[in-house]
Amino acid sequence: MLAAKLPKLETVEVVEEPIPEPGKGEVLIRMKASALCRSDLHRYHGTQIFDEDESACYITPGHEPCGIVEKLGEGVTRVKEGDRVAIYLGLGCGTCPDCLKGDVMVCRDFRCIGFAVNGAHADYMTIPEENCLLMPDEMDFITGALATDVGGTLYTACKKLELNGTKTVAIFGCGPMGSGGILMAKGFGARVIAVDTDEKRLALASEIGADYVLNPAKGDAVAQIRSITNGLGADASIVTAGNNAALNSALDCVKAKGIVGQIAECNSATIDPSNQFLRKMIDLKGCWYFNRSDWEELAEFIVNKPIELKKICSNTYPISEAETAFRLFDSGKVQKVVFVWDD
Ligand SMILES: [Zn+2]
Ligand SMILES: [Zn+2]
Structure with a gap:
């Protein structure tokens, strides 16, 4: 599979790597849309916003994605193959009062996909099943990606x-x-x-x-x-x-x-x-993100109003053109740049 990497300052490389295996409690997602974010540019310019190890430069960026559940790891019960899901970016301890309330973004052990572990600017990614947010049928993939962070x-x-x-x-x-x-x-x-x-x-x-x-x-x-x-x-x-x-x-x-x-x-x-x-x-x-258990009301709000989030997607690229996409997004002259995968 292809994955975008930020190996050096202001350098984007698209590399070939093996499709990851979902571990216990994880699922494999086949990516359908993954939006670039200003915080990806903090990594691109070497100004991390989360305290991650500098050696993390081979971690695939991307934390505003959605896709299709392709394969289930051991013990997964909540999602099934073929589910269309947006992905919650936060990994927490899972047991503190904030995690239990769904406020994973303020967990003291918070880690972010695309910073601490491989993210979504790649053909596939693995993610714990509790990070999968089921998308309504009416929600297209670009909207699904933009529905998370923005x-x-x-x-x-x-x-x-x-x-x-x-x-x-x-x-x-x-x-x-x-x-x-x-x-x-x-x-x-x-x-x-x-x-x-x-x-x-x-x-x-x-x-x-x-x-x-x-x-x-x-x-x-x-x-x-x-x-x-x-x-x-x-x-x-x-x-x-x-x-x-x-x-x-x-x-x-x-x-x-x-x-x-x-x-x-x-x-x-x-x-x-x-x-x-x-x-x-x-x-x-x-405010910088949302409570995970708000997803259902948020998704319904977006679909029913409707909130036309897609209008702020100005450019789409295949992942193979990640370098062009990063450079254009970094110019500040466009709105959201989104990687898309067509069938
Ligand atoms: Zn973001
Ligand atoms: Zn926690």
Whole structure:
């Protein structure tokens, strides 16, 4: 089978390797779609976001996939051959209170597929059966791949931000996560203000349902958000751009007792906690993935609304063209790049 590897800085190689055997409690997945993610680029550029051993460079990346169950390992009871499944990226200890609740992403022993163990940018992968998320028949494979990281994270964020038809949310950053946020927030019925300096991204934001698009390079976005909300400020804001300005604007644009969701990876930022946060009684909430047991309601939400996640897939490639795919995605000029396998 073919598998993409990141053996050296900014180098992608596609190698031939044996199809893995599913171990006890594991299944073999024949991949159908596997999305590239900004966190794959952290590995590509040598800036890991998870603390993995540097010698892990031959671990296949890919943590936003779906496929078909091809073979069952010993003792597998929950899934069967032929099942169409999306894959939950987290491996936890399985016994701590967070794992038992399905919040595997906050387990102290958390490990991520595509970082700690071989991921999904390959023809096949093995995975514990509990990581298999059954896809509704109506869900296509590209949507299935995007439903995990983009869909699951932004769905969870919208719930944490208590979005509904009476709420206005400002979304800072209109890349794949921000675009997923627009789709999800519209699904929850909220009025959406999308903010980005890239006009192409703002055009997509409008197309997928943003009620207002603002370019902070052309005018004061916070002031415009206040004027759209009759001087009050937005009820909530979501930060999907990993920079200081986005977090500051997200704090400044919400009304008193508003809620700010931090989605973007960002290792440092400077804020004025007293004036931007404490005095206004703001809730600041972090969110980077979803509870595994939310999958069924999440998948139903995506299918029934429908949430057209596929619209944020701008490019598809076969795995043999992984190098081109990585380079294009790294350019920042596209939305989601997804590896696909046709029958
Ligand atoms: Zn991701
Ligand atoms: Zn655990």
